[in-house]
Amino acid sequence: MNSITIQNNICIITLNNKPHNYLEQPEFINTSVLKNTINSNNCKAIVITGAGRHFSAGANLNNLKEMVANNILFDEIEKGKALLKVLKKFLLPIIVCIEGTCFGGGLEIALHADIKIASHKALFAFPETNLDLIPGLGGIVNLVGITGKSKALELVLKGDIIDAQTAKDLSIIDYLDDAKKTLETGLNLAEKLTQQRPTQIIKAVIELVRNAETLPYDQALNRETELFCQLANKAMRDE
């Protein structure tokens, strides 16, 4: 079962449904449990990893069919989307550590991260269109933002598997790592980024980096000034 653990103010979400870590439902971790855990432990970073040899091979297709039969697919996907939204709303660095396969829904989760670390043996794909489906957890939107339209089209429509180096060249991955080392690297990085910084600084920086990905220049800059002033005022008051 997928789990949430805490280690040195870092929240670790482990996809655990071995060997392939198929996602039984789009809401892969209980949203309110996650909220409570992060808030009550003063977490400064979120690390997402897979148990065993793989990150995740994506959705469990039989479950999807069952959801369709029971007419609950839409609601279940909305719950999954809500979870991913909540993950981002904490304004903490999200780091994914990817070993082995990272397909479909697994890749959609990974694309929500700020920092993506993968083993050089990892494999990536959006195989959905092979099954006459499409990625349904924001995968296409996020992929276009990262690789641009033409590459995203190719990856989604062809459904081909790409290796870690190709994923790195396309900026789907930020850092390549040795096999079986990604979690350790991710935890060290989470620690290095956050250990000496108060939470409000981490949140401001995360918000502004994400703004730079999505907002127009003027809007992003106005928010930067606003946050700068709040923090400078606080620094003065604390002096």
Add this chain to the structure above:
Amino acid sequence: MNLNSLNWQIRENIGFLTLNSPPRNEMNSLFFQEFSYIINEVEKSESLIGLIIDADGRHFSSGANIKQLLDLFNTDNDKTPELLQQNSIPFKKLSQLEIPVVACIKGICFGSALELALCAHFRIAGNNALLSFPETGFDIIPGLGGIYNAQQCIGSAQALELVLTGNTQSATEAKNSGLVDIIAPKKELNNLAQQLIKSCTVNYRKELKSIYLNK
């Protein structure tokens, strides 16, 4: 305007803006006033084909004076001090100029100085260059577009690390991360910058415009 913290020259239609209060070339309120004045002149000019920003002495600049900066803040409210708003205007104008802007970075380039360099369209660094955003170590953040421009330049993962750790990057590290475009011996920086500007065609203006219009 009488310039005290900057030197401003035009040769062969290239503007040379030199930070001129070594050794630190600190970016204090006088600097911002004079810098704003020059950028307005550059913006109005129809003959300039490029702008080079460099510095006298061993270092580019140690950035803003943090004490002076924090003194701008009234401890009673979270309003933006007017001076800070004013300071950010020339930085924004610089990045939106339609002529190539090249920053020549040697020695130290910290904080607001790195923000300034990131507003340039190209960064050429000397072998001895050191770049960092030390702000978060003082419980503040870069506030002149530094985070935005760093993300655009090196991507989210590396920008997060640069800003949150406050670690210093050497010229080689900065070249690898993409924070600077070219490394060269520091005596050659200015010549390289001139060559770069002369190699930019008329299309540069158009292409640059399309980038900003798309954002």
